[in-house]
Amino acid sequence: xxxxxxxxxxxxxxxxxxxxxxxxxxxxxxxxxxxxxxxxxxxxxxxxxxxxxxxxxxxxxxxxxxxxxxxxxxxxxxxxxxxxxxxxxxxxxxxxxxxxxxxxxxxxxxx
Numbered sequence: 747x748x749x750x751x752x753x754x755x756x757x758x759x760x761x762x763x764x765x766x767x768x769x770x771x772x773x774x775x776x777x778x779x780x781x782x783x784x785x786x787x788x789x790x791x792x793x794x795x796x797x798x799x800x801x802x803x804x805x806x807x808x809x810x811x812x813x814x815x816x817x818x819x820x821x822x823x824x825x826x827x828x829x830x831x832x833x834x835x836x837x838x839x840x841x842x843x844x845x846x847x848x849x850x851x852x853x854x855x856x857x
Contacts, residue, residue, distance in 0.1 A: 767804040784818025
């Protein structure tokens, strides 16, 4: 990851990449990710099967950030073979275009 963080700014940021690592026996493992919005409602669930050749392996999910993404704290839960593999909370901040720093100003992410 080139820029690990838990706060993202729309529209400057276009996606959140959630990455997890696990340790489990070699073989195929079923990985699930669920995303809940600030209101607590399930937003999305996705899954994949991973054929682990080693006991330590990882997976990632990409969460697109659109202009109409709801601001607030989002919760991403991951499970491997039905067991909890971790939770990540991240915040989405919606920036007003008029308040954003002009490009090339050297300003860090933020509104």
